[in-house]
Amino acid sequence: MQQIINFLIRNKHSLLFLLLLFLSLIFTIQSHSYHRSKFVSSTNFFSGGIYDWQHSISDYFRLKEENERLLEENERLHNIISVFGVDSVTTKYVDSLSFNKPYTYTKARVIKNDYSKIDNYILINKGENDSIFPDMGIITDKGVVGIVENTTQNYGRIISILNSNSRINAGLKNSNQYGSLIWNGKDPNIVQLETVPRQAALKEGDTIITHGRSTIFPRGIKIGTILNYTLDQNKSYYLIDVKLFNDMTNIGFVYAIKNNDAIEIKNLENLD
Amino acid sequence: MNRDTLLNIARFVILILVQVFVLDHVNFLGDLNPYIYIIFILLAPLNINKSLFIFVSFVLGLTIDMFGDSGGVHASACLVIAFFRPVALRSVFGLSYEFQTVKLSNIGFGEKLAYVTLMVLTHHIVLFSLEIFNFSHILLIIKKTLFSSLFTIVITMLVLVLFRRKSDS
Numbered sequence: 001m002q003q004i005i006n007f008l009i010r011n012k013h014s015l016l017f018l019l020l021l022f023l024s025l026i027f028t029i030q031s032h033s034y035h036r037s038k039f040v041s042s043t044n045f046f047s048g049g050i051y052d053w054q055h056s057i058s059d060y061f062r063l064k065e066e067n068e069r070l071l072e073e074n075e076r077l078h079n080i081i082s083v084f085g086v087d088s089v090t091t092k093y094v095d096s097l098s099f100n101k102p103y104t105y106t107k108a109r110v111i112k113n114d115y116s117k118i119d120n121y122i123l124i125n126k127g128e129n130d131s132i133f134p135d136m137g138i139i140t141d142k143g144v145v146g147i148v149e150n151t152t153q154n155y156g157r158i159i160s161i162l163n164s165n166s167r168i169n170a171g172l173k174n175s176n177q178y179g180s181l182i183w184n185g186k187d188p189n190i191v192q193l194e195t196v197p198r199q200a201a202l203k204e205g206d207t208i209i210t211h212g213r214s215t216i217f218p219r220g221i222k223i224g225t226i227l228n229y230t231l232d233q234n235k236s237y238y239l240i241d242v243k244l245f246n247d248m249t250n251i252g253f254v255y256a257i258k259n260n261d262a263i264e265i266k267n268l269e270n271l272d
Numbered sequence: 273m274n275r276d277t278l279l280n281i282a283r284f285v286i287l288i289l290v291q292v293f294v295l296d297h298v299n300f301l302g303d304l305n306p307y308i309y310i311i312f313i314l315l316a317p318l319n320i321n322k323s324l325f326i327f328v329s330f331v332l333g334l335t336i337d338m339f340g341d342s343g344g345v346h347a348s349a350c351l352v353i354a355f356f357r358p359v360a361l362r363s364v365f366g367l368s369y370e371f372q373t374v375k376l377s378n379i380g381f382g383e384k385l386a387y388v389t390l391m392v393l394t395h396h397i398v399l400f401s402l403e404i405f406n407f408s409h410i411l412l413i414i415k416k417t418l419f420s421s422l423f424t425i426v427i428t429m430l431v432l433v434l435f436r437r438k439s440d441s
Binding site: 013014017020024025028046050 | 330351354402
């Protein structure tokens with residue numbers, strides 16, 4: 001017995017070494033098997049917490065590219081959705097020839113945005129080279145921004161909805177009555193919807209969307225909610241204040257909507 | 273708690289942080305990372321309690337493993353070089369180590385390089401053998417060991433030269 005204890009004391013370093021080596025080899029072998037070791041893993045609160053902290057800092061440096069990536073994904077998803085969107089109700093059969101996407105979305109970056117004047121314009125970094133052409137609608141993920149007015153090779157100018165010349169077709173989400181969206185130039189968060197017939201049933205807080213009566217916007221793009229409403233002098237039309245979903249003072253990336261059937265529709269309209 | 277103990281604790285923490293946050297993401301030429309955290313083991317005081325030294329080396333390796341999700345690979349490699357450090361010291365410094373006249377902070381460049389090379393090679397052989405854990409990939413193990421060792425040795429020598437303690441130089 002005495003000899004065993006002596007042996008242990010004499011070789012305590014080697015024994016400790018072997019013990020710990022054995023332990024770490026077990027961890028290694030565990031890590032090579034399918035059932036991963038739960039003990040040595042970066043998901044524990046210590047290393048996980050430190051990684052969290054590191055990410056919370058390094059994420060800021062990646063925000064830009066991350067944004068870009070999300071926008072690309074959104075662009076792709078929008079394009080997929082638009083196939084099943086508005087026209088899928090009327091499409092009776094699936095055929096590669098008749099199964100065109102009604103709308104194409106293209107992302108763009110805002111390089112100049114006005115909102116303090118009466119007639120405000122927005123400049124985007126895409127133009128004819130990216131098939132952005134006049135009369136295309138511009139939206140963000142939250143709502144309508146404006147309509148393309150002018151394009152060059154590489155840039156596009158947009159009439160913001162905060163422009164006294166802007167007339168966008170819009171209406172109530174829960175009925176088919178519609179009017180046109182204007183801006184009185186006062187508050188960049190509030191636009192006006194006029195010429196909604198008095199027969200419409202309104203409530204404060206109702207959602208206003210695009211109605212798709214032009215070739216610019218598809219139906220169902222959100223604009224804002226009703227803040228308050230009054231009847232005009234003739235008591236025949238409502239004048240509605242609409243609070244925008246978009247913060248027009250803070251627009252970074254936008255999508256341009258191209259209606260692939262625009263020419264066909266316009267030709268039909270101009271028949272007479 | 274004297275100054276040397278505090279210095280070693282600080283070195284322990286800083287080396288882990290640098291290794292985990294910076295050097296594990298280098299991926300030079302695809303998959304080469306320098307493992308300079310073993311500087312802690314290289315520079316640990318020569319008269320340190322041996323059991324304590326082995327245990328601390330184990331904890332050092334295990335911490336790196338925890339961050340890298342690599343099981344016990346680094347822990348094993350650290351244990352091995354911590355345990356065999358006296359052998360490396362004796363073979364490099366010979367008699368002057370036996371008589372305890374060696375000071376790690378003011379040895380010549382050649383001896384320092386030999387010491388670092390020996391330790392790093394041992395560490396990396398154990399590390400990559402366990403990491404790949406398949407002796408049919410022995411060529412891959414040797415290749416990774418050689419290239420990574422070269423990388424680690426260069427960085428380690430740079431660190432040792434740049435961060436030399438002024439009082440000893």
